[in-house]
Amino acid sequence: MTNPDDESTPRPAGPTGAGEPVSPPPASDPTPPPPPPSQGFPAAPPPPPSSPPAAGAAGASTVAPTAPPTTVNIAFWLYIVGAVLSVVSGIITIAxxxxxxxxxxxxxxxxxxxxxxxxxxxxxxxxxxFLVTWSIVTLIFWAIVFVLFAYFMRRGANWARIVLTVLTVLSLLNLLTGFGTGLLQVLATIVAVVLMWLRPSSAYFAAVKAAKGPRV
Structure with a gap:
């Protein structure tokens, strides 16, 4: 029969037993672990400071005038009047x-x-x-060229201004015919030439040419 006091008998471990004391479980650390390193991309560096525009770029950004001056507008309408008077002169000559x-x-x-x-x-x-045919050709010619080149002149084409000046000199021949309307046509176109070469008109043509820039 086994003696309960026999020291060779194993005893269960416990808080009241005589065996080795059981160590308590480690207390949890209240400090949370550090967050893992960010896996995103690094922030982009700040953009470099903008450099001032070059001198050539400033010249290339010249804006063309939005509207012609009064002198150019009046010259345009005088050439339209000259075209109408050319038609009237031709009709009178034919009749x-x-x-x-x-x-x-x-x-x-x-x-x-x-x-x-x-x-x-x-x-x-x-x-x-022959005279009727010549009158019709002259009528059509002056009406078309005055309106066509006056349109380009109003848009700032300097070459159209030069062509209109030459045509105005040639229209002096209409003084010989037209029964008075030829004289009115010549006077209207002469005034238009003077207006086209005034300082505001020349500045307008120069500004339009500068806005287009040199051809490459």
Whole structure:
């Protein structure tokens, strides 16, 4: 029979037992662990300071004038008036030449020259046809060129201003015909030329040319 007091008998470990004392569980650390290192990308460096624009870039950014000056606008409308007067002058010339056929026949018969087998009526008809055709061509030419080049001139094309100046000199021939309207046309275009070459107009053409820049 086993003696309960026998020291060789193993005894259960416990708080009241005689065996080795059991160490208490370690207390938890109240300090939380440090967060893991961030896995994102590093912050972008600040942008470098902007450099001032170069001198050439400032010149290239020149803005063209938005509207022509008053002198250019008046010159434009005077050329439109000149085109209208050219049409009126041509119509008057055609009407007068067509109505003078009978007078031309009478003059040809009175002269009695060599008509090379043609009658006076045929010669008069040929003369009237030539004058009417010439009047129509002149009418169309002046009406178109005045309006066309005046349009480009108003937009700041210096070459159109030069062409209009040359055409105005050539239009002095209209003083010989037109029965008064030719004179009005010439006067209107001369005033337009003067306005185109005044200082405000020249400054406008120069500004438009500078805004376009040199061709590369």
């Amino acid at each position: 007068v030449v067509s109505g003078s056929r009978a007078d031309q026949v009478r003059i040809i018969e009175q002269q009695g020259g060599d008509l090379k087998g043609l009658t006076a009526q045929q010669v008069a008809d040929a003369s009237v046809t």
